[in-house]
Amino acid sequence: MGMSKFNICLIGTSHTACFRTGWRNVLADYPDVSISFYPYPGADYFHEFRADPEAGILRMENENVRKHYEKISGHGGEIDLARFDLCLIVGEIIWWNGYDRRRFSEQVGHAALFAFIRETRSYKLFHEIRKASALEVFISHIPFTSSRRPSLRRNVGSYLAEVDLVNEGLLKSQNARLLQQPEPTIHTSGLCTKLEYAVGRRVKNPDDTTSGRPSVLDDLWHMNERFGEVQLREILEAKDIPPRAES
Amino acid sequence: MSNPYSELPATAFWKTAVADREMLEISDLWTPKFPIHKNNQVATFGSCFAQHFGRRLRERHFKWMDGEPAPEAFGDEDKRKFGYQLFSARTGNIYTTSLLKQWVSWAVGERMPPEEVWEKDGRFYDPFRPTIEPGGFATAGEVVRSRDVTIDALRSLIENTDLFVFTLGLTESWFNARQNYEYPLCPGTAAGDFDPKIHRFEAQSFETVNKNLQDAMAMIHAANDQARFLLTVSPVPLTATNTGKHVLVATSASKAILRAVAETAATDYQFVDYFPSYEIINSPPFKGAFFKPNLRSVSDDGVDFVMGSFFKAIGAEDMADEPIKDEPPVKLNKARAAVLARKEELDALICEEELLAAFGPDGHGDE
Numbered sequence: 001m002g003m004s005k006f007n008i009c010l011i012g013t014s015h016t017a018c019f020r021t022g023w024r025n026v027l028a029d030y031p032d033v034s035i036s037f038y039p040y041p042g043a044d045y046f047h048e049f050r051a052d053p054e055a056g057i058l059r060m061e062n063e064n065v066r067k068h069y070e071k072i073s074g075h076g077g078e079i080d081l082a083r084f085d086l087c088l089i090v091g092e093i094i095w096w097n098g099y100d101r102r103r104f105s106e107q108v109g110h111a112a113l114f115a116f117i118r119e120t121r122s123y124k125l126f127h128e129i130r131k132a133s134a135l136e137v138f139i140s141h142i143p144f145t146s147s148r149r150p151s152l153r154r155n156v157g158s159y160l161a162e163v164d165l166v167n168e169g170l171l172k173s174q175n176a177r178l179l180q181q182p183e184p185t186i187h188t189s190g191l192c193t194k195l196e197y198a199v200g201r202r203v204k205n206p207d208d209t210t211s212g213r214p215s216v217l218d219d220l221w222h223m224n225e226r227f228g229e230v231q232l233r234e235i236l237e238a239k240d241i242p243p244r245a246e247s
Numbered sequence: 248m249s250n251p252y253s254e255l256p257a258t259a260f261w262k263t264a265v266a267d268r269e270m271l272e273i274s275d276l277w278t279p280k281f282p283i284h285k286n287n288q289v290a291t292f293g294s295c296f297a298q299h300f301g302r303r304l305r306e307r308h309f310k311w312m313d314g315e316p317a318p319e320a321f322g323d324e325d326k327r328k329f330g331y332q333l334f335s336a337r338t339g340n341i342y343t344t345s346l347l348k349q350w351v352s353w354a355v356g357e358r359m360p361p362e363e364v365w366e367k368d369g370r371f372y373d374p375f376r377p378t379i380e381p382g383g384f385a386t387a388g389e390v391v392r393s394r395d396v397t398i399d400a401l402r403s404l405i406e407n408t409d410l411f412v413f414t415l416g417l418t419e420s421w422f423n424a425r426q427n428y429e430y431p432l433c434p435g436t437a438a439g440d441f442d443p444k445i446h447r448f449e450a451q452s453f454e455t456v457n458k459n460l461q462d463a464m465a466m467i468h469a470a471n472d473q474a475r476f477l478l479t480v481s482p483v484p485l486t487a488t489n490t491g492k493h494v495l496v497a498t499s500a501s502k503a504i505l506r507a508v509a510e511t512a513a514t515d516y517q518f519v520d521y522f523p524s525y526e527i528i529n530s531p532p533f534k535g536a537f538f539k540p541n542l543r544s545v546s547d548d549g550v551d552f553v554m555g556s557f558f559k560a561i562g563a564e565d566m567a568d569e570p571i572k573d574e575p576p577v578k579l580n581k582a583r584a585a586v587l588a589r590k591e592e593l594d595a596l597i598c599e600e601e602l603l604a605a606f607g608p609d610g611h612g613d614e
Contacts, residue, residue: 014598017605039606041598072606099318105393106385111325112318119320199601222601 005032006241009084009135011049011125014041015091015142015222018199022228029243030236036084037073040065043092046121051131056082058129081133086239092122093141095191096162098154113162114170117178126176137176138235143227144181144191146198146220154191156183177238182230185223195220197227265532273532276556280513280520281475283561287409288312290335294342294416296481296524296545298333301412303554307563311335312408314400330379336400337393339376342417344459344508345429345451349375351463354401355470361428364390365439372438374430383438405470414524415460415505416481418451419489419497433489450490450501457508464512464519476519478509482528484543502529524553 010019016039023035038060048062058079060066066077081087096116099109117123122139129137163180171177185197199219233243257263258275265273283289290312291301304311317331326332330339341347352358365372370383373390376397384390405411421433424447433448435441451459467474480502488497506525513521528537528549535542537549545553558564 014601017601020605037606039602041602072602102392103396104318105380105389107380107382108318108329111329112320115318115320115322115325119322219601222598 006034006086006239007084008033008035008086008088009038009079009081010035010088010090011038011046011079012088012090012140013039013043013092013142015140018223018225018228019088019090019232020228021225022230022232025225025229026232026243030241031244033236033241036075036079038069038075038079039072040068043121046092046125049125049128051128051133053132056080056132058132081129081135084135087129087135087137088235089122089125089137089139091140091142093117093120093139095141095144095159098158098162110165110169113165117166117170126174130174134175138179139171139176140179140231141181143197143223144186144193146195146200146223147187147192148195156186156188156191159186159191179231179235182227182234185227185230193223193227197223197230199224270533270536271552274556274559276523276527277560279561280517283410283477285309285563288407289410289412290314290404290408291412291414292334292336292338292341292347293412293414293479294340294481294483296416296479296483297412297414299545299550299554300414300479300557301332301334303550303558305332307558309563312404314404315397328381330376335404337376337379337397338401339379340416340431341413342431343420343429343451344415344456344463345420346431347413348459348463348466349429350398350401351405351466353398354405355466356402357466360391360394360398361423361426362391363423365434367438374434374439377430377432377436377438402470405467405474408471408474410475410477411467412477412479414479414481415456415509416483417485418456418501418504419485420449420451422447422449448489450497451504453504453507456504457511460508460512464516468518474518476512476516477522478512478519479522480505480509480525482525482537482545482549486543522557524557527553527556 010016012019016037019035020037020039027033045060045062045065048060048065050059050061051057052059058081060069060077060079062077069075069077096113099112101109104112122141126137126139129135160180160183163178166178181193185193187194199222236243252259264275285308288310289304291297291304301311312335313332314336315331317326317329321329321331330337333339334341338350341350349358353360360375363374364387365374365377366387367383371385371387371390372383373379373394375394380393384393421430422428423430424445430439430446433441434446449455464476467476484498485494485501488494490497490500492500502525509521512519527533528545537546537552538544539546555564
C-alpha cells in the first residue's frame, strides 16, 4: 500500500481473526485505509506492552509474542504510534454481567461498571498507549457468544445504555471509545450473537477419540468474516470515512 | 503486715505501670474477659473509630463479617466512597447507643423503619445514612430498597456473629420530635432541611445511653444468645456541640458518660468486655501524640498502637500485617482440575487455530 490517508493499528486476541477476514471483503471499498495487525491468542500478554513516551513507541517485551507477530503478520514488536490515526484494541473484555438491582443502587451499579472497565487488560493497555501518544483508541469487547437460545435475562437496550455510559462517563474525555457490538448481529431477545455470525466451523478435540478419530467441536465463541465486515464498516462510518462507491 | 495492695501486680500501680515507663512501653492495658480467636465471626459497628477495627481484623485475616459485600469490581476507593466495608453492613456511622437500638430494632423486626426520605435537586437521601450514597439515590424507592438490604444484612449478622464490636461515639443526637426516631446527623447538615418544629436536640444522660445500650444488647441476645460484645469508646473528640458549652467541655462530658456506660455493661455482664482504645489515645501519659495536627483525628501510628495492643492481648501479635488477599481458590478435586486444565488447553488451541486460519497461509502482512 502506498501513502495511506487513514492508518489503523489493531492489537488483539484471537478475536482479531474476524477483523482480518472481514477486512478482505471490504478493503476494496476503502483504498485509503490500511490496517496493521498485531494479534496473539489470549490477552495475558497485553500487560507486556511498554510505552516509550519519548519515542512515541509501544514496545512488546515478550519475545514469544514478538516472534508470533513476525510470523503471523510480518511485524516486529515495536509500534510507532505516530504512524497511526486510530488504535483498535480487540477481544479481551467479556462483557459485564450487570448488577443486582435488588442489592445495589443505580449509582453503585454504574460505578461498578466503570470499575469493571478500569480493571480490564484492554483499559490498562489503553493507558499504556496514552503514556506515549494521544492517538484515538477504540476498544472492542469480545462478541457475545453465539447461541440458538438467546438469554432473556438481559436485553439489548440495557447493554447499549451501558456502552453509552462507559463512553460518556469514562472514555470520551480521554479520546477513546468503547465500541458496541453491531446491533444487527445481536439477537433482539437476548444478549447473544446471531448464529450466522459465528465461525461455527469445527475444531478437532484430541481428547475425544471414542470413534477412533478425534471428535470435532463447534466454535460459537469466535465470529466470522461477516461479523468482522459489519463491525469494520461501523468503525469507518464512525470515523466519517465513506466507502469508495459513495465518495 | 500485708494489705490488699501488697500482692497486686505492677499494672495496678501508676509508678510501675506508667510513670517509670516510656510511652510506647506502657502495656498490658487490657486482659480479655473471654478468648477471641481468629475463627470467631466478628461484626464491627459504631462511630468512625470502629472502621479501624474492621480493617485491621481483615488485614490479620480474622473472620470479619462482611454482611453487605460491594460489587465484585469495586476497589478500595469505590468501597470507601459508597460506604462498603467500613462497617459489617452499610449502616454508616452509628454514633449513639440509641441509634444502635434503632437499627437493631429494625433488624429484628421490633420496629418498622420510618418512611421518611429526603429530596434535593431531584436526588434522594436516606435520613438514616445521609452520606452513604454521594450525590444521593436516583429515586425514593431506591432509598428504601437500599436501606432494606442493609437491614436484612444486619439481621443476618446479628444472628450469626460470635463477637459484636461496638464503638460508642456520641451522646448528642437529633430526633424527629413527632415520631421519636433518631437521625445520625442533624438534618440540614449533610442532607435534608432543618425544621425546628420537627427536629429536636437531645444531649443524652447516662441513664438514657445506658438503657439504650442494654436494650440493644438484649435484642441482639434474644436473636443470638451466643453473641458476645466488645465495647470501645471512640477517642475522637466532638466536631461540634449543640449544648451551649465549649466543645472541649462537651466532649469531656460526652466521653465520660460513654466510658461509664461501657464500664457498667462490662461489669454487669459476663458476655460484655471493654477494650480501652479511648485510654490509649487520650490518657495524659500518651501526651496527645496519637492525634493529627487538628487534635481530633487519630494518626495511623495511634491506630497501630491501639490495634497492636488489642492483638497482643488476644495472643495474635505475631500475625504480621499482610495485604488483604483474595480468598484462596476453591480446591478442586484432581479429576475436575484436570478437566478444567484440558478445557483451557482446548480454548487455547481454538484461539490459536482461529488466528492461523485468518492470517495464514496466505495472510501474511497488512492490507
